[in-house]
Amino acid sequence: MRLCLNTLPQSLLPAYDPEAHGIGILHLGLGAFHRAHQAAYTDDALAAEGGDWRILGVSLRSTDIIDALAAQDGLFTLTERADTDRTRVIAAIGETLAAARDSEAVRAALARPEIRVITLTVTEKAYGIDRAAMDIDPAHPDVDRDLKDPRHANGVLALLVEGLRRRQKAGLPAPAILCCDNLPENGALLRAGVLGFARRIDAGLAEWIAANVAFPSSMVDRITPAATDATADRIKDLFGVTDTAAIECEAFSQWVIEDNFPQGRPAWDAAGALFVQDVAPYERMKLRMLNGAHSLIAYAGFIAGHEFVRDAMQDAPLVALVDRHMKAAAAGLGALGDIDLDAYRHALLARFANRSIAHQTYQIAMDGTEKLPQRIFAPALEAGTDIDAFAFATAAWMRYCTGIDEQGRPYDLRDPRAAEIHAALKGATTAGAICDALIGLPDLFPKALKENPSFRQACTDRLQIMLARGMTRAIAQEPL
Known part of the structure; x- marks a missing residue:
């Protein structure tokens, strides 16, 4: 019927x-x-x-x-x-x-x-x-x-x-x-x-x-x-x-x-x-706290072997990094009169952990070159010297861009600039070379971030751990 x-x-x-x-x-x-x-x-x-x-x-x-x-x-x-x-x-x-x-x-x-x-x-x-x-x-x-x-x-x-x-x-x-x-x-x-x-x-x-x-x-x-x-x-x-x-x-x-x-x-x-009257502050809140944290979960979680966001949220060290990321993103937003950012952050953590929702990390990871400028790079510029959260998320994306999981299996990046990424990484075998190649992609990273040696080094150091010891170790070793 x-x-x-x-x-x-x-x-x-x-x-x-x-x-x-x-x-x-x-x-x-x-x-x-x-x-x-x-x-x-x-x-x-x-x-x-x-x-x-x-x-x-x-x-x-x-x-x-x-x-x-x-x-x-x-x-x-x-x-x-x-x-x-x-x-x-x-x-x-x-x-x-x-x-x-x-x-x-x-x-x-x-x-x-x-x-x-x-x-x-x-x-x-x-x-x-x-x-x-x-x-x-x-x-x-x-x-x-x-x-x-x-x-x-x-x-x-x-x-x-x-x-x-x-x-x-x-x-x-x-x-x-x-x-x-x-x-x-x-x-x-x-x-x-x-x-x-x-x-x-x-x-x-x-x-x-x-x-x-x-x-x-x-x-x-x-x-x-x-x-x-x-x-x-x-x-x-x-x-x-x-x-x-x-x-x-x-x-x-x-x-x-x-x-x-x-x-x-x-x-x-x-x-x-x-x-x-103005939606822009609410857009920034969502892009930087929800979507930025989602991208972190997608790249770090996918490489760590978590198929769904709900699975990644059972990984306590990764959850701690997600929470740190949202706090760092919130710090650059300023006050929103009708929204409590701490309450919003706790609500996001609960939503991500919802066992009834099967949201694939691989699905969220697609189109990274279109998403990361607003989600990760923009708040990194506003975070002053406290760039660790955004550097880790960027390094996780860089690790994802290699196109090979930790079992040696290739996957499709599903990114509009995938061919350009593959070409840039050809012959890049070290964390430093990979980081330099991706930061050097035209019209992706803001000039101020590209020219920030502290950010570049922070990304390289984290990517090195991800490549040498695996994503799970990199997550566990990240200082909070």
């Missing part, structure tokens, strides 16, 4: 009548994280204060999730994994579209007058934005293709621009466009990409967008592992229904949003979201 409104067990019924609420949000990127995070917040907002704020969900690549949700009235189960699991049904998704099957329907939906907020979770790679230039990346395949035929757009930036063009032509109000990807200053970044694309095809449209479209920033947080067969099996065993869109996540959730929605928004604050 498939999950749908007329087969739901009484315990799983939504706290509101889904059919009584219209569509108000269009979301691009209908993956597990959106459904565990923004869709769950919207579900709670609808239950708390109502409104026509259900979601039109768009899958840009896959059709599987669209087919699964279409067969289930848009419903899916969300299980929050903790000491005591909690399962609920999310009813916030009212319509779905697959861009791979009907991209024109997506372009038309972006211009529907009832759409007042557009949200996105598409990952950084999908945007085609050059952060350094704060402009489009003309070499990105989607951008290159769509610039040649913008009216039949398929890429993220071109879809948004075409939808806005149609709204301008129809005399419709501009929506707020809210990036929910884990990117620093994501609102400003997305605005730069949309304007950069628009300027190249229609200067007047670009001016209208600049004057009318809001691009609020947001910071999102909820660990959401990929669903497995066991996820659906658990729902079948518990409730006797088949849910092919079932997902699970941790119980913790956080959403900090810049309050800039000219056409209104759901009552996400009633669901626990924090609305602020």
Whole structure:
């Protein structure tokens, strides 16, 4: 029996009548994280204060999730994994579209007058934005293709621009466009990409967008592992229904949003979201404390033989280094009036140790050259002479970059600069040579850090121990 409104067990019924609420949000990127995070917040907002704020969900690549949700009235189960699991049904998704099957329907939906907020979770790679230039990346395949035929757009930036063009032509109000990807200053970044694309095809449209479209920033947080067969099996065993869109996540959730929605928004604050004037301090907190510690766990834990974060958090000496790392990161943040950084640190330690969440260290380790500048290198510059925590994390990444585990088995770095890393390390056999080669990669380490001999030596010394004695010994020997 498939999950749908007329087969739901009484315990799983939504706290509101889904059919009584219209569509108000269009979301691009209908993956597990959106459904565990923004869709769950919207579900709670609808239950708390109502409104026509259900979601039109768009899958840009896959059709599987669209087919699964279409067969289930848009419903899916969300299980929050903790000491005591909690399962609920999310009813916030009212319509779905697959861009791979009907991209024109997506372009038309972006211009529907009832759409007042557009949200996105598409990952950084999908945007085609050059952060350094704060402009489009003309070499990105989607951008290159769509610039040649913008009216039949398929890429993220071109879809948004075409939808806005149609709204301008129809005399419709501009929506707020809210990036929910884990990117620093994501609102400003997305605005730069949309304007950069628009300027190249229609200067007047670009001016209208600049004057009318809001691009609020947001910071999102909820660990959401990929669903497995066991996820659906658990729902079948518990409730006797088949849910092919079932997902699970941790119980913790956080959403900090810049309050800039000219056409209104759901009552996400009633669901626990924090609305602020400036998201940047909260982004730095998450990037440096949570994500920075995650990178440390990923590289040191993976090399030490820990498959999952939860396993690494059973390694007491490594946990001590994780705690030290977060304290060092917090020291450079300053005070956040509505968040206790010590309490946040303790919450992170508990979240990482959650035995119900299987978050692979190897998965977190991917794309290191894109992640480490914000997570590790930036706070290292602010830490003054206390650089040990960041030097250890950097050395662990350097050890990972060798591409050989401690049993002599090779692995794929899964990094956009992997070929460049391999070329730089060719012939580098000592800790000093490896450290010099990686610090010398162009446009990776900040100049002040590259030219800091204390940091370079601290990384080299730790890498030497990792190479000669193994990661477990290096973790145990690290002074606290």
